[in-house]
Amino acid sequence: MGKSNPDNDTTYFRLLLVQPEKAIAAIYDRYSRRLGKYLFVYCQQDKDFIQTVISETLAILWEKRNEVAVYDKPYFWMQRVAEKQALYLLRKEGKHNHVELEDKYLEMAGDDHADRQLRAKELEEMINEALDKLPEREREIFKASRLDELSNQEVMQKFNVAEQTVKNTIVRAKKKVMRMLKHMLSMFV
Secondary structure, three states, X not given: OOOOXXXXXXXXXXXXXXXXXXXXXXXXXXXXXXXXXXXXXXXXXOHHHHXXXXXXXXXXXXXXXXXXXXXXXXXXXXXXHHHHHHHHHHHHOOOOOXXXXXXXXXXXXXXXXXXXHHHHHHHHHHHHHHHHOOOHHHHHHHHHHHHOOOOHHHHHHHHXXXXXXXXXXXXXXXXXXXXXXXXXXXXXX
């Protein structure tokens, strides 16, 4: 069916209306690997657990197929269902009893605001993870400049380094962070 953006690809989900069995198989083929990677990052469980969550998610998709088929962003719906299903199973196993689950998690479908908030949180976590991999001094200078919004002069005074050192460090750190983010984000495409 050609290359397209999986976040906006509704072709496979629309197929649920006319050929549901074929659609489920196609959705599994197209999205299970990506969903598995997402779930691993989200809950860091073993492959068997993640496969169980994916299977449960597909069962819910089957039950809700007529509704999901017309959503604007059905993959996001499927991702949210997988998250909630993972939390449910973890809680059931006693691994995360402190997690409160919404009874109506399937009602979240199509909630663009929730999707944007979750994406922003995921991106923030990825940025923090990338920053944590920088050498300590580089990370401190970069954070002071970009996150604390200090001027180069203020960073220079705070760390007792030359202004050119501040500029070079920020450029170097930015390149490293961008490279790490590009690598991390490529796992989801």
